[in-house]
Amino acid sequence: MIRKLMGILLAPWLYVIVWTMPLLDHSAFHKWVVINVVFAYLAFLVLASIAHVVLSRLNSTSIWSYCLVMFLVAASLDFALSVWSLSGYYSNYYSQTQVVENGAITAAGYFLQIKEALIHGVISSGAMAIFWLAAIWQPNRRMAKT
Numbered sequence: 001m002i003r004k005l006m007g008i009l010l011a012p013w014l015y016v017i018v019w020t021m022p023l024l025d026h027s028a029f030h031k032w033v034v035i036n037v038v039f040a041y042l043a044f045l046v047l048a049s050i051a052h053v054v055l056s057r058l059n060s061t062s063i064w065s066y067c068l069v070m071f072l073v074a075a076s077l078d079f080a081l082s083v084w085s086l087s088g089y090y091s092n093y094y095s096q097t098q099v100v101e102n103g104a105i106t107a108a109g110y111f112l113q114i115k116e117a118l119i120h121g122v123i124s125s126g127a128m129a130i131f132w133l134a135a136i137w138q139p140n141r142r143m144a145k146t
Helices: 002-010 013-023 029-058 063-086 107-135 139-145
Strands: 092-094 097-101
Touching: 002 029, 002 107, 013 029, 013 107, 029 063, 029 107, 063 107, 097 107
Parallel strands: none
Antiparallel strands: 092 097
């Protein structure tokens, strides 16, 4: 139980680091750190809960299954939510790309959403790896079998 709590406390800090790095020179850096900590824990708990349901059905405890399931959950949820949120715009630009034109998402917009979803999936997979190392990994177990 203590190891699982340690994993839950440690894993979201990967999100905090990645989300806060671009803001190092920002005048409100300290405020953004607090905001990022709150949203990192929220994001990790939601994504890890969904991943936990899938992992319990798969009955797998390997690090690769934890990372793969978290990647798939995070990337698909990120993509679905971003496409859904763009559907309300008539025209929208960001990241130097027109993502919505005449009320429809452009091909470049879909490509950008896929790219961002994959990046989020990788970061979430890394957070899940940290959780697995803190909460699940038993290094002495392998030694005892040999």
